[in-house]
Amino acid sequence: MKGNILEKKKKFTALQWDIAGLASPLNTKEKAIKSDESQVFGLDEDFIFRVELQKGGGPDTTTWIWNLHADAHDFDSHTSDLEEISRKVFSAHFGQLSIIFLWLSGMYFHGARFSNYEAWLSDPTHIGPSAQIWRASGITSELQLYCTAIGALVFACLNAFLQ
Known part of the structure; x- marks a missing residue:
């Protein structure tokens, strides 16, 4: 065997x-x-x-990919100018914040558009909840969800512009 x-x-x-x-x-x-x-x-x-x-058939794929990733983000190897390095790191943070705000905007918009939130707020014992997480944030209407979605979209655009 x-x-x-x-x-x-x-x-x-x-x-x-x-x-x-x-x-x-x-x-x-x-x-x-x-x-x-x-x-x-x-x-x-x-x-x-x-x-x-297989061992010995070339570089380990995962190690190779992580090394490429590390080289791309190793700003010291690209330049020795501290001001330029700081600007690149700061810019990367704004890019990340832009993506986060875009995701939050979509989450709030879909919560307002496709959930039964206001119906659940009016009768929580007979209507099954689909988006009760918004109540914990203090949001009490779909209009507030829409406004929050628009605000997050504005912040996403602002952070993308600052990047």
Whole structure:
């Protein structure tokens, strides 16, 4: 049984190398035999063997992506001017705030447009709640939700402009 599992693991490791277009660490004769099977896809009990990462076949994908991300945000390596670095960091914060306010604007708008909030406020015992979270914020009408959505949209635009 154990030998059968190891053979399947070896077969699917060769498949993974073929699909990725990399040179397989297996010998060429065995690789040629396995290349015909590389067209077979699907989920089965051996799926875990096909997705297993190989060591030594190149850089670890996750590490490589995180290193690219770190290099892109390492402002010290781009320039040594402290004022420019501070401006870039400050600008990145405004961009993030713009995205957050845009998300909040959509959340408030959809709460006003598509919920039964005012009906639930008028009769909370007989109407099922769909947006009772707004009551905890002190919002008591759909008009307040619409105004909050517009305000958040204005702040999103303002932060995008400041970026």
